[in-house]
Amino acid sequence: FTKRRLDDETLEELHDLLVTADLGVPAATRITEALAKDKFDKEISDVEVREALASEVAMSLTPLEQSLTIDREKKPHILLMVGVNGAGKTTTIGKLARKFADEGLSVMLAAGDTFRAAAIEQLLVWGERTGAPVVTKEIGADAAGLAYDAVKRAQESGTDVLMIDTAGRLQNKRELMDELAKIVRVIKKLDATAPHNVVLTLDATVGQNALSQAEAFQEIAGVTGLVMTKLDGTARGGVLVALADKFSLPIHFIGVGEGVEDLQEFRADAFARALSGAAEELNH
Amino acid sequence: MFESLSDRLSSIFEGLRGRGALEEKDVTEALREVRVALLEADVALPVAKDFISKVKERAVGAEVLRSVTPGQQVVKIVHDALVDMLGGDADPSLSFATTPPAAIMMVGLQGSGKTTSTAKIALRLQKRDKKRVLMASLDTRRPAAQEQLAILGEQAEVKTLPIIAGQTPRDIAKRAMEAGKLGGFDVVMLDTAGRLSIDEQLMAEVADIHKTTNPVETLLVVDALTGQDAVTTAEKFKERLNITGVVMTRIDGDARGGAALSMRAVTGAPIKFVGVGEKIDALDTFEPERMAGRILGM
Ligand SMILES: Nc1nc2c(ncn2[C@@H]2O[C@H](COP(=O)(O)OP(=O)(O)OP(=O)(O)O)[C@@H](O)[C@H]2O)c(=O)[nH]1
Ligand SMILES: Nc1nc2c(ncn2[C@@H]2O[C@H](COP(=O)(O)OP(=O)(O)OP(=O)(O)O)[C@@H](O)[C@H]2O)c(=O)[nH]1
Ligand SMILES: [K+]
Numbered sequence A: 001f002t003k004r005r006l007d008d009e010t011l012e013e014l015h016d017l018l019v020t021a022d023l024g025v026p027a028a029t030r031i032t033e034a035l036a037k038d039k040f041d042k043e044i045s046d047v048e049v050r051e052a053l054a055s056e057v058a059m060s061l062t063p064l065e066q067s068l069t070i071d072r073e074k075k076p077h078i079l080l081m082v083g084v085n086g087a088g089k090t091t092t093i094g095k096l097a098r099k100f101a102d103e104g105l106s107v108m109l110a111a112g113d114t115f116r117a118a119a120i121e122q123l124l125v126w127g128e129r130t131g132a133p134v135v136t137k138e139i140g141a142d143a144a145g146l147a148y149d150a151v152k153r154a155q156e157s158g159t160d161v162l163m164i165d166t167a168g169r170l171q172n173k174r175e176l177m178d179e180l181a182k183i184v185r186v187i188k189k190l191d192a193t194a195p196h197n198v199v200l201t202l203d204a205t206v207g208q209n210a211l212s213q214a215e216a217f218q219e220i221a222g223v224t225g226l227v228m229t230k231l232d233g234t235a236r237g238g239v240l241v242a243l244a245d246k247f248s249l250p251i252h253f254i255g256v257g258e259g260v261e262d263l264q265e266f267r268a269d270a271f272a273r274a275l276s277g278a279a280e281e282l283n284h
Numbered sequence B: 001m002f003e004s005l006s007d008r009l010s011s012i013f014e015g016l017r018g019r020g021a022l023e024e025k026d027v028t029e030a031l032r033e034v035r036v037a038l039l040e041a042d043v044a045l046p047v048a049k050d051f052i053s054k055v056k057e058r059a060v061g062a063e064v065l066r067s068v069t070p071g072q073q074v075v076k077i078v079h080d081a082l083v084d085m086l087g088g089d090a091d092p093s094l095s096f097a098t099t100p101p102a103a104i105m106m107v108g109l110q111g112s113g114k115t116t117s118t119a120k121i122a123l124r125l126q127k128r129d130k131k132r133v134l135m136a137s138l139d140t141r142r143p144a145a146q147e148q149l150a151i152l153g154e155q156a157e158v159k160t161l162p163i164i165a166g167q168t169p170r171d172i173a174k175r176a177m178e179a180g181k182l183g184g185f186d187v188v189m190l191d192t193a194g195r196l197s198i199d200e201q202l203m204a205e206v207a208d209i210h211k212t213t214n215p216v217e218t219l220l221v222v223d224a225l226t227g228q229d230a231v232t233t234a235e236k237f238k239e240r241l242n243i244t245g246v247v248m249t250r251i252d253g254d255a256r257g258g259a260a261l262s263m264r265a266v267t268g269a270p271i272k273f274v275g276v277g278e279k280i281d282a283l284d285t286f287e288p289e290r291m292a293g294r295i296l297g298m
């Protein structure tokens, strides 16, 4: 191993590494300063540097490593999926449908994206793949009305889990965010405790705008947890650290592909190691 | 909470006033702030670094300190350099220099906005430029992807290639070019499946289709919300395909959009269009001035 001193120059390199992983400057600075407090001017190997960095990142994410638990008493337990366009909401619902079905739960899906071309057809395919019935209305129908119908049907059939897909929306669009608030209100009319989970889907390639997304969706829809998709690509999703600093939202799952099985529980340790490149170095 | 770049710079220059010509170390300090601003806007780090060193040359020796508002003066230098780099002297119009039909191929990561942008561009070419346009979806992977383009075609009143189940993307591409020729179309728009830049098999597939159809334009579709990964995506797609332009989608969001600079810097290709909404007419040409202001938070 090549040893080197953890000096200012090395710290700057690490800071840069974190910035290129999308932590953003404030979170990258916080993490490198924490590292410096412990180890500044000590001789450590490259691998140790990466390990130390990973452990700093893991420290802030470990408390957020929380699985999504379905309340079996609720019939249905209602999960509302929200997020910006193209983040992976519909696909994640498909993957979750398989997971819940495998756990012996009955699952129903609601095609709440009544806007985008073939969004309904897309969810129908996922319903077929996973054996879950899909509640639909025609394109252009009122999304809140569809959600209402779906909750009713799930209640009447005693379904364990209802997952409601929604159209992608950018958080700065007032009208679309109002529509989302209305969906939540309408669900509450049928079950005041619902939605039991409001999951914000984030694409791993997203940069600092994720902070504004989390803030707006939390305010409007009461986000209860996160899923990060597309971590099978080159993006490392470091904005989760910046999000952790600000919002402390639980992180439930990561998406690692387009297939029905490509969903994993979020593991802070593994995520942090991948982010810092520690895993990579050790494999060499 | 958000302090604008010119405010931050003003406070730096406050202490330097009256000292005469600006020294290199003063510029360096100011540019550190500029660097942070660029990173906050999601400009990729290597691109930001490169940009800073270019701006430094311009700023040293410029009459910054003697100006009444040195902070704004530096912002102006930075802004102008950004506009240059974003726009350059590149021609943002599409090329049709081939025997018709001219193929236009859309590529990019999953969910970036390829299918929607395909329909938007097709509509624009048909309506504004009076081109006869045929669209084809080569996406046999994403559920209902071909139906999505077919529905968009109906909405835009642009012809789409009939769907034949079971064909490979390469088969569909060939059939599209053939139908384009036989039908007397000027343009054939090829929408492809989303793919990761490190997915060797899918990158080889798209390179193969590129070779087969020899498009006049290969447009890389990128989400304006993209962070640091913009650089990797641009590099890897450029390695495999001759990217002739960039389409930046979701500019209607509130992201600062630093990915535009990264894309431009890495691919060298102009940003030909921006997506400004979900509807099929929500497409604009790219304005470097506005983008520069946005990246700097002005
Ligand atoms: N590689 C990879 N692709 C993914 C993942 N999750 C989703 N995708 C792909 O990303 C694209 C968009 O996914 P969707 O599920 O349609 O996203 P959405 O958020 O529902 O999109 P809209 O409804 O249009 O807002 C599709 O091509 C998916 O196959 C993932 O974890 N990894
Ligand atoms: N707000 C906004 N949404 C957009 C824009 N362009 C595309 N979208 C939305 O982004 C989502 C994904 O768009 P698609 O065109 O399906 O993306 P794609 O790249 O074809 O996705 P895959 O084929 O799954 O890789 C959809 O919800 C679109 O409506 C835009 O400029 N602004
Ligand atoms: K239940």
Ligand SMILES: [Mg+2]
Residues within 6 Å of the ligand: A089, A090, A091, A113, A119, A165, A166, A167, A168
């Ligand atoms: Mg969807």
Ligand SMILES: [Mg+2]
Residues within 6 Å of the ligand: B114, B115, B116, B139, B145, B191, B192, B193, B194
């Ligand atoms: Mg598509």
